[in-house]
Amino acid sequence: MTLDVAWSERWVRRSAEALSGARVELTELDRQIGDGDHGENMHRGFQAVLAKLDDGAERTQVGHVLKVVATTLMSSVGGASGPLYGTAFLRAAKVTERDDLDASSVVVMLEAALEGITTRGKATTGEKTMVDAWQPAVDAAARAAQDGADPVTVLQAAAAAADVGATATIPLVATKGRASYLGERSAGHEDPGARSTALLLGAALAAALTDEVPAA
Amino acid sequence: MxxxxxxxxxxxxxxxxxxxxxxxxxxxxxxxxxxxxxxxxxxxxxxxxxxxxxxxxxxxxxxxxxxxxxxxxxxxxxxxxxxxxxxxxxxxxxxxxxxxxxxxxxxxxxxxxxxxxxxxxxxxxxxIGRPGPVLELVETSGTGGAAGTEIVGETVAVVRAPEPAPAGPVVPADGVIARVTVRNPLGLHARPAAVLARAVADLGVPVTVGGVDATSVLQLLALGATGGQELEITARGDRAEVAVAAVVGLIEGGFGEV
Structure with a gap:
C-alpha cells in the first residue's frame, strides 16, 4: 500500500476512531496521575480535525493533511497535549510535502515529530511522558528502514515499539509534566500521553493496512 | 517605544x-x-x-x-x-x-x-517566596482597628512587615533628605505605591523611599509601610529638592484617600 495523501486522511479518521474509543480509558489514566482531561481533549481535538477535513479544500500531499491536524490540535486541545501534538504534526508536515512516503521518509517524519515534542516539552526518555513512546518508535522505524523494510513495515515497527514503550511507562516515576507533582505516587500507572501516542501510531499502521475508512 | x-x-x-x-x-x-x-x-x-x-x-x-x-x-x-x-x-x-x-x-x-x-x-x-513583608488579610472593625481604618466589616489585603523597615541609606553630598508620615490608614498599599512610583519615574530624579528605589512598585510594597509610619525620603542631583518636595507632598496628601 502507498503512503499517500489518501493514507494520511485515513490515518486521521482511524485516529479519531481510536481516540473516541479510548477516551474513557485515557481520561481514567490521566485522572490517576494528571488532571483527568486527556481523553476528552484528544477526542475533541480529533473530532475538530475531522470537521476541518470535511471543508472540501483540496489536499494533494501528505504534509497538507498533517498541517491541518497540527493547527487544529493546537487550537482545540486544551492542556499540554495541544501544543505538544500540534508541534509534532507541524514538524512532521514540513518534512512530508510529497505525494507519498518511502521507508526513509516515514523515519524522517517520525523523527521530526519527536523533535517537535522534545523541543516544546523539554522531556527526554525515562521521565514518564509521551517521549517514552515516541523515542522507541523512532528507533525501531530507523532500524527497520535500515534493514530494507518497506514503508508499511517501517510503520508497523514504529507502532509496535510505541505500544511497548507506553506499557513500559507503568513502573516509572514521573519527573516531567503534571504527573511529576505526584512524585513516587505516579509509579504504577501508565502515562496517558504515551498511550495516546501508541494509539495514534497504531492508527497510522491500520490506515496503511486497509483502504477501509471507519464510519465517522 | x-x-x-x-x-x-x-x-x-x-x-x-x-x-x-x-x-x-x-x-x-x-x-x-x-x-x-x-x-x-x-x-x-x-x-x-x-x-x-x-x-x-x-x-x-x-x-x-x-x-x-x-x-x-x-x-x-x-x-x-x-x-x-x-x-x-x-x-x-x-x-x-x-x-x-x-x-x-x-x-x-x-x-x-x-x-x-x-x-x-x-x-x-x-x-515573593522569602521571609519578610507578607500579604495578610485583615478583618477590619468599626472601631478603627490596628490599621486605623474606618471601613466597617470588610476584609482587606495589606502588606505588613514583621520587622521595622530598615534605616535609609547614607545620603550623598549632593543629596536631600526629608521625613514624612504615611497618612493612608492602610499604609502604602498597591494603589498609592503605583501612583508614587509613576510620579517618581516622571520626575526623572533618583529618589529612595524608606531606603528602596521609589520607581519600583514592588519594592515600595515590600516596605510594608503602615499608616502612621514615618518614612525617609532621599534624592540627589540637580532637582533633588523639587523631587523630595513632590514625594513628600504626595505622601502627606494621602494619595486622595484621606
Whole structure:
C-alpha cells in the first residue's frame, strides 16, 4: 500500500476512531496521575480535525493533511497535549510535502515529530511522558528502514515499539509534566500521553493496512 | 517605544483579575488576555493567544508575555513557532504571574522599552517566596482597628512587615533628605505605591523611599509601610529638592484617600 495523501486522511479518521474509543480509558489514566482531561481533549481535538477535513479544500500531499491536524490540535486541545501534538504534526508536515512516503521518509517524519515534542516539552526518555513512546518508535522505524523494510513495515515497527514503550511507562516515576507533582505516587500507572501516542501510531499502521475508512 | 502586556492563563478569571490589577496601576498600558480553552473553560487555546498577541501588537511596538502553568507556556511557544515573525516583537518571560504582570505594566507605563519591561517582570520573583513583608488579610472593625481604618466589616489585603523597615541609606553630598508620615490608614498599599512610583519615574530624579528605589512598585510594597509610619525620603542631583518636595507632598496628601 502507498503512503499517500489518501493514507494520511485515513490515518486521521482511524485516529479519531481510536481516540473516541479510548477516551474513557485515557481520561481514567490521566485522572490517576494528571488532571483527568486527556481523553476528552484528544477526542475533541480529533473530532475538530475531522470537521476541518470535511471543508472540501483540496489536499494533494501528505504534509497538507498533517498541517491541518497540527493547527487544529493546537487550537482545540486544551492542556499540554495541544501544543505538544500540534508541534509534532507541524514538524512532521514540513518534512512530508510529497505525494507519498518511502521507508526513509516515514523515519524522517517520525523523527521530526519527536523533535517537535522534545523541543516544546523539554522531556527526554525515562521521565514518564509521551517521549517514552515516541523515542522507541523512532528507533525501531530507523532500524527497520535500515534493514530494507518497506514503508508499511517501517510503520508497523514504529507502532509496535510505541505500544511497548507506553506499557513500559507503568513502573516509572514521573519527573516531567503534571504527573511529576505526584512524585513516587505516579509509579504504577501508565502515562496517558504515551498511550495516546501508541494509539495514534497504531492508527497510522491500520490506515496503511486497509483502504477501509471507519464510519465517522 | 511602547510595550504592552499579554497574559496567558488556563483561567479566564485569573487572567482578567491579574489584568485588572495591572491596569489599575498602569492605566495607559495595553494589557490583553489570551486565556481559557476554545470555549472559555479551563485550558489554553492557540487561537486565543494569537488573537491577544495580534490585538496588542496592533497598538504597541513590543509585547511582554506572561504565562501561568506549563501548557500555557507551551501554547505561547507554539504561537511563536507558527509565526516566527512574532519573536522579534514579543518576549515570553519567566516570571510570577501576578507580581510579574504588575511589575511589567508599571514599568511599561513609565515608558520603558522591551528589555526593561521584561527585566522588571522577571525581577518580580524577588518579591515573593522569602521571609519578610507578607500579604495578610485583615478583618477590619468599626472601631478603627490596628490599621486605623474606618471601613466597617470588610476584609482587606495589606502588606505588613514583621520587622521595622530598615534605616535609609547614607545620603550623598549632593543629596536631600526629608521625613514624612504615611497618612493612608492602610499604609502604602498597591494603589498609592503605583501612583508614587509613576510620579517618581516622571520626575526623572533618583529618589529612595524608606531606603528602596521609589520607581519600583514592588519594592515600595515590600516596605510594608503602615499608616502612621514615618518614612525617609532621599534624592540627589540637580532637582533633588523639587523631587523630595513632590514625594513628600504626595505622601502627606494621602494619595486622595484621606
Amino acid at each position: 511602547t510595550v504592552g502586556v499579554v497574559l496567558v492563563s488556563h483561567s479566564v478569571l485569573l487572567a482578567d483579575g491579574a489584568a485588572e490589577l495591572a491596569r489599575e496601576m498602569a492605566p495607559d498600558v495595553v494589557v490583553r488576555c489570551g486565556a481559557g480553552d476554545v470555549d472559555g473553560g479551563l485550558g489554553t487555546s492557540l487561537e486565543r493567544v494569537q488573537a491577544a498577541l495580534a490585538d496588542t501588537l496592533g497598538q504597541v511596538d513590543d509585547v511582554v508575555v506572561l504565562a501561568d502553568l506549563g501548557s500555557a507556556v507551551l501554547t505561547v511557544e507554539t504561537a511563536f513557532e507558527v509565526d516566527e515573525s512574532l519573536v522579534r516583537r514579543a518576549r515570553l518571560v519567566s516570571a510570577p504571574f501576578v507580581e510579574g504582570a504588575v511589575a511589567a505594566a508599571v514599568t511599561a507605563q513609565q515608558g520603558a522599552g522591551l528589555d526593561a519591561v521584561a527585566a522588571a517582570a522577571e525581577g518580580a520573583v524577588a518579591s
